[in-house]
Amino acid sequence: MNPERTRSSRFLNRRTYLGLTGATVAGMVGATSAASAADEAYETVTVPEGEREVVNVDDGETLENVLYDVTACGAGVTIVAYGSDWTIRNIAVRGQVDMGDNTVIGGAVTDGGSARIENVWIGDGAVYEADGGIGIWLDPEHDGHLTIDRVNVQKMGNNAFYCSSPGGNGNGTVTFRNCYAANCGVAHYRLPRGVVDNCVAAVTDDRQHRKGRGVWAWSPGPVFVQDSQFAMNGHHYSFVPGAEDEGSTIVVAGTQWDDEFRGGWTDAYGGTAYFAGGNGNDPQNVVPAGCPTSPADAVED
Template structure:
């Protein structure tokens, strides 16, 4: 029988050797998550643990991890574990020149009400990026409307690049863009053209 620390060290070394391509990203993320959470227990709120490459946020039962990404900010290299009963996440990325990259959601979304746990909007003339986002463990809710993977606000007016994203088994949409470019007043077309 091997020492648990040796197993973790072997996992970390193996993850370091993996090239993060489109298909290997999730395997590396999962192995890194296992390596960084061995022997750790979270109590009272989301617990973040870390390794060189990824942070793991383990959300306790009935709790929610929240992250706001504003203009010029980055949120990257994070595995959010919502596998505890009633655990959820909430990411809102708005403004200009923001990036959400290498973010994985581990666990089934077990809530039944209508929710958009990842919401985004980019300011006119600016760019926002979502890259390597994984939310594919799904949701058991087969009743519409349920959960939406990524929701793009209707006041979105810039360029939103979504690359290498895996969203599966959502009872609503994987990605929904709500009439982008409309102001809150329903005035259309926009005064700028």
């Protein structure tokens, strides 16, 4: 099935996007069917100045092999994925999105199902501003399992991976594998339960909206971190277990993490970080093997 796509100058945010999923998107904005052509390696969608491309992905659908060019002033893109057994892969966003406190990919896996986001470049980031831009956001109704593999998110003002919302509602889980997040505000990996495996977070920018937490585990937990690198360079905690006066649990193994910022982690919310074997404090700022390092890497895979 082909994802539905339309252009809209009205921006979605994480609080309102569910109202534009499924048939509602098609009905409100007159979405038309448009997928990457089978006889082309990938499709390029150029978003005009001051507009945003909105793409809807439903049950069982795959969005793949598309480069979204948002280099025009005020251009952006949001991919809305809702349902189960959907896939987003080989996607690149070229240029900084300019769409305020909104997300590039937002969605939920429902009915206890599963879905995947893989081989995606959002590395050009968002225009610098307070709460400017989210890489990937999960809706509270997420009650299945999402695997995020080989996704590169950088320079977002409001979280790279904002996946904590299901903690108090849908109770879904998320697994990050081979991902890279850098110079994002608030947090780089934010989730209520799941796994962060062979991933990297790095902060090399000392501006306020570019230096977020490494892993922020929200209630109820646990979050398992393994074989990863957190090169925070003293700008923020590597690990924060808990939020809003509710504790969570982070279990760390085989991981290099920065302890320069107030010891590297905090129990301010009543949470706990358990450090198993193989850890150290010499993190490297490297992109995991297979994770795209440019738009071309993602779409020409």
